[in-house]
Amino acid sequence: MLAFILRRILQSSAVLLAVGLVAFSLFRYVGDPVNAMVGQDTTMEERDALREKLGLNDPAPVQFFHFIANAARGNFGLSYRTSEPVGRLILERVPATLELSFCAAVFVLFVGVPMGVYTGLYPRHWSSRLLQAVSLIGISLPTFLIGILLILVFAVTLHWLPSFGRGDTVKVGWWVTNFLTVSGLKALILPAITLGLFQLTLIMRLVRSEMLEVMRTEYIKFARARGLTNRAINFGHALKNTLVPVITVAGLQLGSLIAFAVVTETVFAWPGVGQLFIQSVQFSDIPVMAAYLLLIGLFFVLVNLIVDLLYFAVDPRLRSQGGGARVGGH
Amino acid sequence: MAAASRSGLSGWLYRVSDSDIWWSFKSSPMTVAAAVATFLIIAVAFLSPVLAPHTPFDPATLSLSDGLKPPVLVSPDGDWAFPLGTDDQGRDVLSSIMYGTRLSLIVSLAAVAVAMVLGISLGLISGYFGGAIDAVIMRVADVQLTFPAILVALLIDGVVRGLISVKRHDEIAIFVVVGAIGLSFWVSYARTVRGSVMVEKNKEYVQAARVIGLPPLLIMVRHVLPNVTGPVLVIATLNLGLAIITEATLSFLGVGLPSTEPSLGTLIRLGNEVLQSGDWWITVFPGVTLAALVLAVNLLGDWLRDALNPKLR
Numbered sequence: 168m169l170a171f172i173l174r175r176i177l178q179s180s181a182v183l184l185a186v187g188l189v190a191f192s193l194f195r196y197v198g199d200p201v202n203a204m205v206g207q208d209t210t211m212e213e214r215d216a217l218r219e220k221l222g223l224n225d226p227a228p229v230q231f232f233h234f235i236a237n238a239a240r241g242n243f244g245l246s247y248r249t250s251e252p253v254g255r256l257i258l259e260r261v262p263a264t265l266e267l268s269f270c271a272a273v274f275v276l277f278v279g280v281p282m283g284v285y286t287g288l289y290p291r292h293w294s295s296r297l298l299q300a301v302s303l304i305g306i307s308l309p310t311f312l313i314g315i316l317l318i319l320v321f322a323v324t325l326h327w328l329p330s331f332g333r334g335d336t337v338k339v340g341w342w343v344t345n346f347l348t349v350s351g352l353k354a355l356i357l358p359a360i361t362l363g364l365f366q367l368t369l370i371m372r373l374v375r376s377e378m379l380e381v382m383r384t385e386y387i388k389f390a391r392a393r394g395l396t397n398r399a400i401n402f403g404h405a406l407k408n409t410l411v412p413v414i415t416v417a418g419l420q421l422g423s424l425i426a427f428a429v430v431t432e433t434v435f436a437w438p439g440v441g442q443l444f445i446q447s448v449q450f451s452d453i454p455v456m457a458a459y460l461l462l463i464g465l466f467f468v469l470v471n472l473i474v475d476l477l478y479f480a481v482d483p484r485l486r487s488q489g490g491g492a493r494v495g496g497h
Numbered sequence: 498m499a500a501a502s503r504s505g506l507s508g509w510l511y512r513v514s515d516s517d518i519w520w521s522f523k524s525s526p527m528t529v530a531a532a533v534a535t536f537l538i539i540a541v542a543f544l545s546p547v548l549a550p551h552t553p554f555d556p557a558t559l560s561l562s563d564g565l566k567p568p569v570l571v572s573p574d575g576d577w578a579f580p581l582g583t584d585d586q587g588r589d590v591l592s593s594i595m596y597g598t599r600l601s602l603i604v605s606l607a608a609v610a611v612a613m614v615l616g617i618s619l620g621l622i623s624g625y626f627g628g629a630i631d632a633v634i635m636r637v638a639d640v641q642l643t644f645p646a647i648l649v650a651l652l653i654d655g656v657v658r659g660l661i662s663v664k665r666h667d668e669i670a671i672f673v674v675v676g677a678i679g680l681s682f683w684v685s686y687a688r689t690v691r692g693s694v695m696v697e698k699n700k701e702y703v704q705a706a707r708v709i710g711l712p713p714l715l716i717m718v719r720h721v722l723p724n725v726t727g728p729v730l731v732i733a734t735l736n737l738g739l740a741i742i743t744e745a746t747l748s749f750l751g752v753g754l755p756s757t758e759p760s761l762g763t764l765i766r767l768g769n770e771v772l773q774s775g776d777w778w779i780t781v782f783p784g785v786t787l788a789a790l791v792l793a794v795n796l797l798g799d800w801l802r803d804a805l806n807p808k809l810r
Contacts, residue, residue: 182639182640182643185636185640186640186643193656197656197659197660303792303795303796304788304792306795307738307788307791307792307795308788308791309742309745309746309749309787309788309791310746311745311746311749311750311765312765312784312787312788315765315769315772315780315784316781316784318772319772319777319780319781323772323773323777330773422645423645426644426645426647426648427645427647429647429648429651429750430647430746430749430750433749433750434769444651445651445750445751445752447655448651448652448654448655448658448750448752449655449658449751449752451655451656451658451659453655453656453659456652456655456656460652463644463648464643464644467643467644468643471643
């Protein structure tokens with residue numbers, strides 16, 4: 168098991184290094200760090216001096232090393248658009264995105280898994296068929312369209328919920344949270360549903376097909392023969408055995424939540440990292456793009472690593488097999 | 498196709514109507530409906546210069562006094578000249594949708610073609626030659642798969658914006674979007690093709706082709722590639738739905754096609770800007786068109802995947 172974890176960590180570091188290389192090339196060769204820092208009337212000599220001082224004349228590998236070392240300390244240079252430090256710009260917006268993604272993930276898991284179990288247990292019931300048909304439409308609707316429709320119904324027509332912004336927030340240390348005010352919580356509802364709906368349909372369909380498969384197995388029949396309650400069979404035996412593929416997909420989907428937050432945040436004018444990223448793409452604000460790329464890369468790699476470790480917690484067969492085992496969804 | 502040359506069109510039609518695929522198509526009413534819907538949308542979109550009642554993006558034909566007319570079926574203020582209403586500039590929503598769908602389809606079809614050509618070539622090279630070149634291509638694929646396609650497309654778009662001026666960008670926006678989506682979708686083709694090539698290249702017919710001295714390129718294209726047309730076709734159909742969504746999302750986010758040449762996504766973005774005032778039709782009709790198109794294409798893709806999967810027969 169230890170060898171397996173070590174190998175995964177090594178692979179993850181390699182991926183991160185590759186992402187870092189892309190981010191570095193963006194930062195260094197697509198954007199020009201000097202142009203961003205000087206005014207129009209700076210002479211060529213002053214520019215050259217600054218270039219030398221920043222180490223931009225060093226060999227590329229040295230520069231790459233400096234870039235990674237700086238990134239590890241949260242120093243990504245200045246934004247071209249606002250001239251503020253990129254690290255601070257991102258840090259200010261991280262809580263908004265994380266709270267939104269967290270709510271969406273809770274929504275996905277606590278609604279999607281039960282819906283999947285239900286439709287898997289009673290596949291022929293009319294409500295299961297309805298859910299299945301609706302989920303197909305859900306997969307075909309782009310995230311931003313779902314957001315717009317929700318705004319149209321619940322904000323513009325019914326006036327129940329706000330359509331943009333975070334509402335009233337409370338500052339806890341440096342973390343600005345939505346969870347402590349009523350208007351903050353109300354502001355979370357529509358964006359969280361928008362962000363989660365696509366993932367919800369995926370998880371529901373996955374749990375459904377896994378449940379259908381498990382319910383046909385011998386050990387479920389045997390559990391029934393032993394006279395166990397339906398509840399114990401459905402959740403203790405059936406659901407538990409669907410968990411490995413569900414965790415794989417759920418983990419990857421959690422990463423996608425952060426990515427699709429880009430779209431949701433734009434629709435709802437949610438002041439998160441995703442909105443910052445879109446603005447930086449529009450203005451080709453390269454340092455912000457490079458930093459965002461690294462951040463997302465780190466996040467995805469960590470999620471994948473945690474998912475791999477969760478296999479050991481969920482599937483006891485892996486723990487006894489030692490390091491060589493590699494599980495995948497399908 | 499070989500039969501077509503032997504017995505003409507009727508022989509080919511007979512072969513099609515006698516095939517498993519046709520039977521599976523016929524016996525699924527949902528698939529037939531999806532195929533009809535897809536065909537209708539594509540036909541209407543590409544005939545929009547002939548069919549559209551107005552030319553919405555020619556400023557000379559617009560009149561502000563026609564602005565913000567509601568659709569005829571829901572309001573007595575509607576005007577039959579603009580059946581789905583008009584936007585704040587007086588553009589006919591129906592005509593905008595027809596032209597917009599055409600543009601969305603052109604961009605996504607081109608993007609899928611780019612991804613397909615790139616992915617198939619890299620997959621063939623990777624699988625046939627193996628070794629270091631295979632390792633490099635597959636590691637790049639792994640790293641790219643770490644990120645969702647929409648992020649990769651956004652990133653490529655932003656980089657191109659950094660390299661060229663804003664004015665030039667509007668002119669070549671369509672190529673940037675096609676390239677960005679194409680580059681973010683190549684991985685699944687490359688992986689599929691590589692897998693089949695690695696199986697096929699050790700079979701006797703490939704060895705025989707090599708023995709008689711055919712060049713690698715010819716062996717790959719003429720003998721190995723036909724083995725993967727099925728899976729590649731399935732990926733391409735499912736990718737088309739995804740490409741339509743990705744293009745619409747990019748345009749909605751304001752980094753896709755410019756508002757002078759709006760696709761469905763751009764139309765939805767423009768409508769969204771005035772949504773708060775309750776003029777829902779400017780957003781909702783392009784949105785419904787987009788959803789219907791993606792749903793129909795996805796249904797076709799799902800069916801094709803099952804129909805071509807020998808395990809499910």
